[in-house]
Amino acid sequence: MWWIGAPGERWTVMSGDTEREDWSLTMADPQVATPTRFLQLAAPxxxxWKDGHRIDRVAFTKSQRETVQTILDEASAAEANPGWQMIATPDGGKVSVFTKYLSEADDFDSLNFLVDALTPEVTRLVYQVMDKCDFLLFPMAIATNTEVAQKLDADWPEVTLATSDQSLHAILAQGPQSWWQSRGE
Incomplete structure (x- = not known):
């Protein structure tokens, strides 16, 4: 929610029947940097409907699933925990990719990355998958080409175009607050 510019108000999260926790999404408040970044790739x-819209994820095609697996194989992905492939890049990057249902589920609709050490090579890998499969990077609504960006032809969220792995890396390295503030919101 924070990455794609959800309204900066308080959100209530229900946990069980009685517990509540309020979260502030105010973009002016600096956030504590976390060592792990969650990224999700999907075809939006x-x-x-009359008063709004929702963004859904479309199931990956067989070709997209095969392309993802080929890219991960080329990056020397190794199974870490069941369902997860881990990649350590030569520049010190580290990322885990959830692929448990990638090859076998026809309704597989999102590729989740947990980035433990963001480096240019990790970003290059993410960019390559996005670009070759025409995926949007969630939750911050980033695309590598205008065709994917135009699929979200709504008032919100505004899609950011990253035309190279270097431009994507600059966005990811700065974090959500910097990204949000640079958009003038």
Whole structure:
């Protein structure tokens, strides 16, 4: 929510029947940097109704699933925990990718990355998957080409175009607060 510019108000999260926790999404408040970044790649589709819209994820095609696996194989991904492939890049980067259902589930619709050490090589890998498969980077609504960006033809979220792995790395390295403030919101 924070990455894609959700309204900067308080959100209530229900836990069980009685517990509540309020979270502030105010973009002016600096956030504590976390060592791990969560990134999700998906093919978006907008569903509209009279007063709004929602963004859904479309199931990956067989070709997209095969392309993802080829890219991970080329990056020397190794199974870490069941369902996760881990990649250590030559520049010290470290990322885990959830692929448990990638090859076998026809309804597989999102590729989740847990980035433990963000480096240019990790970003290059993410960018390569995005670009070759026409995926959008969630939750911050970043695309590598205008065709993917135009799939979200709604008022919100505004899609950011990263035309190279270097430009994507600059966005990810700065974190959500810097990204949000640079958009003038």
């Amino acid at each position: 589709k907008i569903f509209r």
